[in-house]
Amino acid sequence: MTELDSFRLEARDWLEANCPEAMRHPYRSEADPCWGGRNCKFQSEDQRLWLQRMSQKGWTVPTWPTEFGGGGLNREQNKILKDELARIHARPPLESFGISMLGPALLKFGSEELKKQHLPAIARGEIRWAQGYSEPNAGSDLASLQARADDHGDHFILNGSKVWTSYGDLGDWMFCLVRTNFDASKHQGISFVLFDMATPGVSTRPIKLISGKSPFTETIFKDVRVEKNQVIGEVNQGWTVAKYLLTHEREMIAGSGLLRAGTIPVSKTAIHTLGTENGILHNTMLRGDIAQFEMDIRCLELTIERARDEVKAGVSLGAASSMFKYYGTELNKRRNELLMAIGGSESLVWEGKDSHDGQLPKSWLRSKGNSIEGGTSEIQLNIVAKHILGLPG
Amino acid sequence: MALVLNEEQVMLRDAARNFLQERAPVSHLREIRDSGNLKGFSSEIWTEMADMGWTAILVPEKHGGLEYGYSGLGIVLEECGRTLTPSPLLSTALTAVSALTLTGSPEQCATILPDVVSGELLLALACDESAQHQPERVATEAEVLEHSFVLSGRKTAVVDGHVANTYIVSAWTGNGISLFLVPADAKGVRVERYPVLDISVAAHVTFDQVELAADSLLGKLHGGQVILDQVLDAARIGAAAEMLGIAQEVFARTLEYLKERKQFGVPIGSFQSLQHRAAKLHGEIEMCKSLVLKALQTLDDKPGGDAEISSLTKAKLGVTAHHAATEAIQMHGGIGMTDEFEIGFFLKRCQILETLYGDHHFHLDRFAKIRGY
Ligand SMILES: Cc1cc2nc3c(=O)[nH]c(=O)nc-3n(C[C@H](O)[C@H](O)[C@H](O)COP(=O)(O)OP(=O)(O)OC[C@H]3O[C@@H](n4cnc5c(N)ncnc54)[C@H](O)[C@@H]3O)c2cc1C
Numbered sequence: 001m002t003e004l005d006s007f008r009l010e011a012r013d014w015l016e017a018n019c020p021e022a023m024r025h026p027y028r029s030e031a032d033p034c035w036g037g038r039n040c041k042f043q044s045e046d047q048r049l050w051l052q053r054m055s056q057k058g059w060t061v062p063t064w065p066t067e068f069g070g071g072g073l074n075r076e077q078n079k080i081l082k083d084e085l086a087r088i089h090a091r092p093p094l095e096s097f098g099i100s101m102l103g104p105a106l107l108k109f110g111s112e113e114l115k116k117q118h119l120p121a122i123a124r125g126e127i128r129w130a131q132g133y134s135e136p137n138a139g140s141d142l143a144s145l146q147a148r149a150d151d152h153g154d155h156f157i158l159n160g161s162k163v164w165t166s167y168g169d170l171g172d173w174m175f176c177l178v179r180t181n182f183d184a185s186k187h188q189g190i191s192f193v194l195f196d197m198a199t200p201g202v203s204t205r206p207i208k209l210i211s212g213k214s215p216f217t218e219t220i221f222k223d224v225r226v227e228k229n230q231v232i233g234e235v236n237q238g239w240t241v242a243k244y245l246l247t248h249e250r251e252m253i254a255g256s257g258l259l260r261a262g263t264i265p266v267s268k269t270a271i272h273t274l275g276t277e278n279g280i281l282h283n284t285m286l287r288g289d290i291a292q293f294e295m296d297i298r299c300l301e302l303t304i305e306r307a308r309d310e311v312k313a314g315v316s317l318g319a320a321s322s323m324f325k326y327y328g329t330e331l332n333k334r335r336n337e338l339l340m341a342i343g344g345s346e347s348l349v350w351e352g353k354d355s356h357d358g359q360l361p362k363s364w365l366r367s368k369g370n371s372i373e374g375g376t377s378e379i380q381l382n383i384v385a386k387h388i389l390g391l392p393g
Numbered sequence: 394m395a396l397v398l399n400e401e402q403v404m405l406r407d408a409a410r411n412f413l414q415e416r417a418p419v420s421h422l423r424e425i426r427d428s429g430n431l432k433g434f435s436s437e438i439w440t441e442m443a444d445m446g447w448t449a450i451l452v453p454e455k456h457g458g459l460e461y462g463y464s465g466l467g468i469v470l471e472e473c474g475r476t477l478t479p480s481p482l483l484s485t486a487l488t489a490v491s492a493l494t495l496t497g498s499p500e501q502c503a504t505i506l507p508d509v510v511s512g513e514l515l516l517a518l519a520c521d522e523s524a525q526h527q528p529e530r531v532a533t534e535a536e537v538l539e540h541s542f543v544l545s546g547r548k549t550a551v552v553d554g555h556v557a558n559t560y561i562v563s564a565w566t567g568n569g570i571s572l573f574l575v576p577a578d579a580k581g582v583r584v585e586r587y588p589v590l591d592i593s594v595a596a597h598v599t600f601d602q603v604e605l606a607a608d609s610l611l612g613k614l615h616g617g618q619v620i621l622d623q624v625l626d627a628a629r630i631g632a633a634a635e636m637l638g639i640a641q642e643v644f645a646r647t648l649e650y651l652k653e654r655k656q657f658g659v660p661i662g663s664f665q666s667l668q669h670r671a672a673k674l675h676g677e678i679e680m681c682k683s684l685v686l687k688a689l690q691t692l693d694d695k696p697g698g699d700a701e702i703s704s705l706t707k708a709k710l711g712v713t714a715h716h717a718a719t720e721a722i723q724m725h726g727g728i729g730m731t732d733e734f735e736i737g738f739f740l741k742r743c744q745i746l747e748t749l750y751g752d753h754h755f756h757l758d759r760f761a762k763i764r765g766y
Contacts (some may be wrong), residue, residue, distance in 0.1 A: 150698075193416050202626035203562075234667045246681060265764045267764055267765070269759075271765065271766050276765075276766060279762065279766070280760070280761075280762070280766065281766040282699065285760055287766060288757055288758075288761075289766070290761070291757045291758075291760050291761040291764075291766075292757060294760070294764065295705050295708060295709055295757070295760060296680075298684075298705060299680035299681075299683065299684055299705075299709060300680065301681040302396065302680075302683035302684055302687050303679055303680050303682075305396055305683070306396035306397070306682070306683040306686065309395040309396045310397055311395075323672075323675070323679065326672075326676065327676055327680075378669070380672075381668065381669040381672040381673065382665070382668065382669075382672075384675060384676070385665075385668035385669065385671060385672045388672075388675060389648055389651070389671055389672065389675055390648075390669075391648075391651060391652065391660075391662040391663065391668050391671065392652065392659070392660045392661030392662055392663045393659065393660075393662075393668075
């Protein structure tokens with residue numbers, strides 16, 4: 001038996017013993033994921049246990065170094081762990097911008113002190129992070145951002161505002177892009193800072209989305225004190241960190257809702273809902289669209305696998321993440337459109353137990369944001385054209 | 394298996410690329426067309442391909458082959474797609490060899506395969522009978538006699554049917570479909586050669602009371618359908634590999650043109666409407682690369698392959714290569730429409746391969762059936 005084989009058995013046994021039965025189902029509603037944080041209210045004791053056991057094992061962040069709360073797994077081991085989690089349909093113990101976005105940036109650009117301060121708390125799900133990138137006048141043109149941080153010796157004083165802050169009202173800390181030099185060119189005067197959202201002067205205002213919920217805020221800074229030791233990378237060099245983080249954000253968005261283990265194939269839903277005759281789906285036009293969609297999904301999966309095989313562990317996919325982001329989000333929108341079509345009039349039901357409080361129409365509406373958040377589809381295509389294909393202008 | 398080429402495969406690819414670009418680039422196809430070559434390919438190039446071992450890639454070692462697998466042959470076919478080099482590689486070295494290795498008797502393999510390796514023997518799969526690919530609908534019949542068969546029927550769109558020495562023919566035998574090896578010079582075989590677009594050649598082949606010896610049965614009596622599907626699946630992936638080469642080449646040429654052609658005082662590649670179309674095409678082609686690699690590896694891992702990935706690959710490559718070639722013409726403007734320019738050849742070859750063994754509609758339908766809907 002190879003080392004990897006024995007790792008697989010070990011992982012399987014451990015998961016068998018430690019993953020509560022109730023955590024072995026895909027999410028049923030938006031309320032199911034556990035986001036951790038200071039104000040976390042666990043849905044159930046099982047949810048709490050699952051997070052606790054996984055984080056003690058280091059498996060909320062399997063590939064991070066053990067000294068920062070990770071599992072220290074290599075790529076192959078991580079793949080095995082993922083397989084084993086998928087095998088029992090285990091849901092993730094923790095959803096977290098700290099894990100998917102800030103963590104990789106901290107690991108790459110953060111000082112030892114910052115890593116020690118923040119990474120273990122992320123791994124344990126103790127601190128929930130919010131992303132302060134976009135501003136009212138800096139969306140696609142992110143680098144034109146104007147929130148300002150003025151130098152006060154050992155600290156900065158921050159003024160301005162951010163918008164579209166996902167779960168801004170629930171965040172404990174924020175990673176934030178601010179302008180620290182107004183004279184330099186727009187990419188040269190940005191710094192990447194971290195601060196506690198409980199700091200005086202930080203306030204949020206909820207923004208309601210078309211999907212009904214309000215997990216968004218405008219976030220306003222009035223004379224907020226930010227310690228200088230909370231800068232990732234050098235002052236005024238934050239754009240490099242910001243871009244690196246975006247590649248991780250894009251990879252995360254590319255796969256979310258689409259390639260997650262436990263996602264029920266669209267065709268299965270269609271067979272169940274519409275029925276078949278001689279093995280052929282009743283609605284034949286829809287059948288073609290579903291088949292085309294399922295082909296495209298498989299293509300994306302294989303290409304992500306190939307990209308992973310092509311880069312060594314830890315190396316970012318760089319501009320390729322833009323391609324995956326574009327494909328993944330456009331496909332997820334198609335997936336939701338197909339599910340709406342399959343559901344027919346039932347897919348319009350907004351409330352009530354049968355519809356899990358309108359889970360389908362709400363996630364359909366929410367999916368429209370996939371091709372906007374983390375940089376729009378058009379911006380991803382611009383990046384591919386410029387940085388992969390080398391087209392001018 | 395990792396979805397990357399290993400070192401040996403990279404060497405094979407580079408060798409194939411060098412040879413084809415030197416000896417048989419797109420201008421070679423034009424020469425063949427314009428010289429009135431009735432075969433549609435160059436015997437000299439074919440002999441050189443055999444000398445380099447390309448006809449032997451799939452053949453088992455005991456029959457004089459290299460046993461280097463579909464992944465290897467796919468790499469070569471992909472390069473042939475880039476240069477549009479015409480040859481019987483797909484019909485003989487891939488399709489026919491697949492049929493023999495999957496189901497041929499030791500005697501059949503021992504007589505046929507060494508001659509395939511040497512490049513002397515050409516084979517053609519004769520399975521289609523109508524303009525739409527429907528391999529399970531077979532009107533051709535073989536009467537089963539005590540020690541022989543009598544074959545009658547008409548096959549169409551037989552790739553390399555005009556040059557083949559031996560046909561692999563599907564026929565109804567009363568209780569299922571069976572496959573037969575039929576010598577082209579047997580009494581009652583009539584071949585009608587026809588040009589395919591203006592860059593290739595195929596044939597209708599009629600079998601009129603052709604008497605066949607008992608040993609011409611390939612595989613089990615009445616057991617031909619399963620094998621035919623597997624052979625077709627291999628052939629489809631081979632065609633897809635060639636289309637992958639086409640897609641990459643037309644796209645590379647288009648990209649170059651976008652950077653060099655100026656209008657309104659700037660390179661046309663600076664226009665965002667063209668940039669976005671190019672970026673999407675790039676993505677589609679990346680998807681295709683992963684698919685073809687996976688499909689070839691699957692053929693190597695699992696004798697008989699996997700119908701789902703085969704249909705997926707044929708469908709996706711058909712659409713993408715076609716789209717790449719069409720966009721190439723559009724983005725080249727007027728010059729893209731001229732015969733003098735090479736881009737049009739790619740669209741033509743692409744259309745031929747897309748039609749061969751089921752277009753993307755056929756495979757979309759098949760894919761859905763395989764997945765149970
Ligand atoms: C669900 C959701 C969650 C989000 N969460 C966060 C968060 O947590 N933190 C955060 O900081 N931000 C967040 N955002 C903000 C998101 O990053 C921005 O909305 C996004 O970058 C687009 O900016 P914008 O909204 O200003 O649109 P604009 O930039 O004004 O774009 C409007 C349209 O113009 C197009 N366009 C713009 N520039 C170009 C160009 N050069 N070429 C072609 N087309 C162009 C865009 O593609 C788009 O279609 C979130 C957004 C959504 C929808």
